[in-house]
Amino acid sequence: MEDPNPCERAKKWLQSLQKIENMNKIDPREAPISLDSSNIYEGFVFRGLQIDQLQEGRALCTFKVPPRLxxxxxxxxxxxxxxxxxxVCAAAIMTCDKPVKVSVDYNLSYFSTAKTHDEIEIDARVLGHKGGLSTVVVDMRNKITGQLVAQARQSMHNLGGLTVTPRSKM
Incomplete structure (x- = not known):
C-alpha cells in the first residue's frame, strides 16, 4: 500500500489529535496515538476542529470555541x-512533506478576545524552510467579524531523530 500524499498525512494526523476525548472511553488496542497525558489534553482541546483546506504550505481550519475551553x-x-x-503549524509543515518538528521559537500576539461559540478561522502558512528549520505564520480571525484574534510566528526544527540533552554550564 502506497503512503498517502503529504496533505493527506497532515489531515490524518490532525484528525488523530481529536480522537482521545475521555480517559474512561479509551481502549488501548484502538488508540491512534500513545496514551500519555499530553495526548489526552490534545484530544480535549482539538475535538471540534474542522479542517477546511490543506495544500502544500498551508493549513486552513475552523474552530468553534466550545464552553469546555x-x-x-x-x-x-x-x-x-x-x-x-x-x-496546526506542525500540520502546515507536514503538507510540505517535512517531518513533525520541535518548536524552537514561538511568538504569539493577541489582538482581541474570543468567547464561547465564536467561530475562529485558523490560517497557517509556511514562510520557508532552511536546513532543518521551518517557519510558519498563523492568523486567527473571528469568521463573522473578520477581527484578528491572534497572530503567531513559530519556528520548528527537525532534530533528525536525535535526542539532545542540554548540558549545564555550571
Missing amino acids: VDGNGIWPARVIMSLVDN
Whole structure:
C-alpha cells in the first residue's frame, strides 16, 4: 500500500489529535496515538476542529470555541490558543512533506478576545524552510467579524531523530 500524499498525512494526523476525548472511553488496542497525558489534553482541546483546506504550505481550519475551553468569564484562554497554533503549524509543515518538528521559537500576539461559540478561522502558512528549520505564520480571525484574534510566528526544527540533552554550564 502506497503512503498517502503529504496533505493527506497532515489531515490524518490532525484528525488523530481529536480522537482521545475521555480517559474512561479509551481502549488501548484502538488508540491512534500513545496514551500519555499530553495526548489526552490534545484530544480535549482539538475535538471540534474542522479542517477546511490543506495544500502544500498551508493549513486552513475552523474552530468553534466550545464552553469546555473558556475561563470563568467565557473567554478563550491563551494556553488553549497556543496548543491549537502549535499543532496546526506542525500540520502546515507536514503538507510540505517535512517531518513533525520541535518548536524552537514561538511568538504569539493577541489582538482581541474570543468567547464561547465564536467561530475562529485558523490560517497557517509556511514562510520557508532552511536546513532543518521551518517557519510558519498563523492568523486567527473571528469568521463573522473578520477581527484578528491572534497572530503567531513559530519556528520548528527537525532534530533528525536525535535526542539532545542540554548540558549545564555550571
